[in-house]
Amino acid sequence: MSGMVDFKINGRDIQAQRGETILQAARREGIYIPTMCYISKTTPCASCRMCVVEVKGVDGFVLSCNTPAANGIEVSTDSHDLHVERTNIMRLYDVNHPLECGVCDKSGECDLQNKTLEFNVGTQxxxxxxxxxxxxxxxxxxxxxxxxxxxxxxxxxxxxxxxxxxxxxxxxxxxxxxxxxxxxxxxxxxxxxxxxxxxxxxxxxxxxxxxxxxxxxxxxxxxxxxxxxxxxxxxxxxxxxxxxxxxxxxxxxxxxxxxxxxxxxxxGFDFDIKAEKDISAFSKATEALKNASAIRFTSMITNEEAWLLNRLKDKLGIKLFNEDARLFAEFMSAYSSVSGKKHYSADLSQLKRADGIIMIGSMIASDNPGVRYAMTTAAKHNGAKIIYAHPVEDALMQNVVTQFLKYEVATEEGVIVLLAKYILSRCEVDSKTNEYLENLDVGYLSAESNIGEDELELMMKSLSRTRNNILVVGIDVISHKRATNIAKLVALIEKYSNFSVLIVPKDVNTLGVSLICDLDKDKAVKNTVGYNADGDFIISSLPGHDLTIPALNQQEGTFTSIDKRVLATNPALSFGGYELNDIASVFGLGYRHTIDITKELPLDCGFKRVEFDELNNFLSELGEDVRGYKLTEIEINNPSDLQEIDDLPEFNGTIVYHVNPVLQFNSYTNLTKLLEKDTSLRGSAQFAIAARIKDGDNIEITLPNQVVLMRKFKEDASLKGMIALNPIFDMGHEIIKYRFQKSQIKRVNNE
Amino acid sequence: MSIEQFKNRNISDDYYLVDIDDYPTTNLGKFTRVIKRTFKAELLVGLWVVMREMLKFNIHTVQYPKEKLPIGPRYRAVHEMKRLWESGTERCIGCGLCEKICISDCIRIDTRIDEESRKEVSEYSINLGRCIFCGYCAEVCPELAITHGGRYENASEQRAHFIMYDDMLTPMDMLKAGAQKEFEGFGAITPHEDESVKKTPLSY
The missing domain is CATH 3.30.70.20 (Alpha-Beta Plaits)
Structure with missing residues (x-):
C-alpha cells in the first residue's frame, strides 16, 4: 500500500506509516534512541538533539524525532560518533547543574540523572x-x-x-x-x-x-x-x-x-475522610433505610455502589433519586430511540484525532477538562476546526476555537435543529426527516436563538473538508427542558451525517449510574436517606452526615467514564468505618467484597462479566488505553418520532449561569486544601451596570426557586454580556437542573 | 586587670615581629627584589627543612584515608544506633520522637507489637541524602539510642547504603568487645583537648 514506508533501522526491516517519524517507528519496534525533550503527546520540541541518528548516504546526523521515515533509507541508531555526540550533549546539560539531588523532588525519576549515568558523565x-x-x-x-x-x-x-x-x-x-x-x-x-x-x-x-x-x-x-x-x-x-x-x-x-x-x-487529592466503626450510627442507618421511602444520591459513587443501591431499591421497594443521572438516562434513551444504539458513538481518543468538532451546551474547560484537552490536541495537531456553541464565550478556549456560535440562553433546541438542518443538507436522509427539516421556520429559529444563517454557512464552510467530525453535547443540553427532543435531533445528525456524537456526563460516574440504576423522578417526599446527598438521614463521605462512608480515593471499585470504559480505581488510603456493602449485608444483599459485584454489573447495559482483578489499570508502552474494558454496544429497537420544535424561551435581565471555576467540580474538590476556592460571582462590566453592582460588592442572589445566595461580585474583564458565572461547588447538594437561571441580584450593605 | 595589662598582647617573650620590608614601589626596587629573590636561594631553605625532617622520620602528614584523626564527640556525622550494654538489645523504644522532630523529614520509623507483646522497631531508616545533620534526633532521643557517630565519609555507589538500619546499629561483636562508644553528651570535649589548649594571642 502507498500509505506504508519500508526502511531499515540497524539492519532490521521496519514498516512505518507514511508521515511517521523515525523515532516513532523505532519506539514501536522497541529500538532504543535516547531522547531528553521528546514527549509523545506533542509535536517534537527538537531542542535536545539527543535523538540524532545516522542515515546512510546523508552527511551529518539526522534528528529522528522530526524526520519522517522514507522508503529505502538505512538508519543506524548507535555508532561511536553518535555516542560521542550524545555524550557531549549530556556534558553540556550538566554544566553548572546544581548538585542538590539529595533533596530535589525529581531525584530518582529524573531524566537528567538517568542519562548522565547512562552516558557516564562523571566530571564537568x-x-x-x-x-x-x-x-x-x-x-x-x-x-x-x-x-x-x-x-x-x-x-x-x-x-x-x-x-x-x-x-x-x-x-x-x-x-x-x-x-x-x-x-x-x-x-x-x-x-x-x-x-x-x-x-x-x-x-x-x-x-x-x-x-x-x-x-x-x-x-x-x-x-x-x-x-x-x-x-x-x-x-x-x-x-x-x-x-x-x-x-x-x-x-x-x-x-x-x-x-x-x-x-x-x-x-485535589485530599478529600478522604477518617472514620471508625460506629455501631450505633450503623444501626441507625439500617433503621433509617428500613423506614425510608427513597434514597437520594449523587453520581460521585462507583458502579458497585450504584448496583447495591439498585438492589436495595428492589429489596425495600423504595425509590431512587439522582436527578443528574436520571436526566442523562432520559437523554440517552431518547437518543437511542433514533440512533438504535444504547451508547453514544465517540470517545476522547476519537476526539483527539478529529478534525471537525462542534461543541454545544457546556463550558467545557470547567465542566470536563479532559474533553477540553482532547479538543486542544485536535486543534493543534490535526488543525481541527472547532465550533463552540454556547451563550457564554469562554476566553480560555480562544486559542483553540475556530468559531464561536453565541446563542441565546435556553434556545439549545433551536440551535441543534439548525445545526441538524445545515449538516444534513449535505447528506441523504429519509423522506420523513427531510420533510421535518424542510418545514422548519428557519427565520424564527435563527432570530430567537441569535444564530445567523451566515454564521451557519461559515461553519459549514469550515467543516466542508473535514472527515472525522464529532458533535460534543454538554450538560446544558442534557438538563434542558426539551432534552428528549434535542437528543433525537442529535441522534439524527449522527445517523445521517459523518458526525460521531460524544455526550459529556456531568459527574464522575453519571454514565455508570444512569445505566445501572432504575431512577425515579425526585419529589420532595418524607423519610429520605441521603447517600452523599441531602436527606433526612445522611450517609456520606462529606462532612455533616450521620454515618461515614469512604470517599472515592478510599474505595475499590469501578467508574464508567466518558469513553464508555469501565475503569478500576484502587484505595489510596485506608478507611476504618462501614461501607455500603456492610449496610447491604444487613438486608441480605451484601458480598464478601464490594468488588465481587464488578462481574455482576448488568450485561444488558453493555457491562461484561469481568472480575475486578482482571481490569488493567495502565497504558501500554505505546500509550494505548488498555485500562478496564469498553462497554459493548447494544442495539435498541424502540423507534420514536421527532417532536415539533417548541417555542424558544426568552431569558432577559440578569442571568446567572451556575458553573464552577476551573478546577472546582463539587463538594469534594471544595474539601481539598490546595485548590483555590473562589466563590465570587463573576460577571462582565456590562452585567455590573445592569445589576447596579460593582466589583467587590457583597450581593444577594435570589434564584427562581427562592434560594438565596450570598456572594461577592467580581468583575471579570474576560467576560462579556449579561450572564454572570456563579460557582456551585460550595453549595453542597443543591440540585440545579438547567444551569442558566434568571435571578434577582441585590447589593447588601458592606459591613 | 589594668588597662595596660589588657592591652599588652605579648603573651610570651618568644614573640617577635617578623621583619618585613616595605613593598617596593619603584621599578628599580621591584627589579632589585626579583634579583635578590632569585639568587638568595630561599627555596633551598625550605627544601632543607623537608630533607631534615624526612631523615629524622619525624613526619606529621596524616595518611588519609589510611589514617584518620580522632574526631570530637560533638561532631555530628552519620548516625549510630546503640545497644544496651547488659542485654545487647536495641535501645530504641520506637517512640518516634526523632521522626517528629526531624526538620528535613528524613527519618522513617515504624513499629509493631512483637510476639511477646513488646513494642519493636520494625523499620528504621534515615535518608542521609536529605539529612542536614542538625542533631535534633540525637538530642531528643530519651534513651540515648540514636547518636551521631564519627563516620563522616558520605560517598557510596548506592543510595540504599545510606539508609540501612543494620549499618547504624552497633554490631554484637563490637558490643561484646566493649567497643560501643557511649555518647558523652552535648558539650563534651575532644579527648585530651585540654592538653592542646593554649593561650590565644588575645588573652583577657
Missing amino acids: DFSARDERRTIEHWGLINYDPALCILCEKCTHVCNEVIGDDAITIQFGGYSSKVIPKNSDTLDCTFCGECIAVCPVGALVSSDFQYKSNAWELNKIPATCAHCSAGCPLEYEVKHTSIDLADDTIYRVTNNFEFTSLCGAGRF
Missing part, C-alpha cells in the same frame, strides 16, 4: 560563569531556572495539549528561562501538566517540594474521581508518622507521556 569538562537565578513562586507551581535544562516540554504541553498557552521560553543564550507569557506572574488554569512533564526538578509542585524523595512513595494506580473524563492517575502515598500509622497522599502523578491531568486531579 566545560565551564561557564554561573549567574544569579532566582526561584519563581507561581502559586501551586515553583520554578527554579538553575535546574531548568530548557527542553521546552512544558511550553509545548501548555500550548498544544492544555491550551492555556501560559508559558514561553525567554531566549537569551545561557540565561534563557521559562517565563509566563504576556504577564508578570503565571496566570493559567494550574493544571500542573508542566510539573508532570518537567524532566528535571525545575518545575515542581510548591506543596510537594522538599516533602519526600520519589522512591519513598508508594504508587497507587487509580482513576480520577472528579469528572467523567476518567483520567488515569497515581496517588503517591507514604505513611504519615509513627503516631498516625495511616498513609497520607503526598502527591498525584500521571503517565504524562500520553495522558494529561487537570489541576483538580493533580492537586
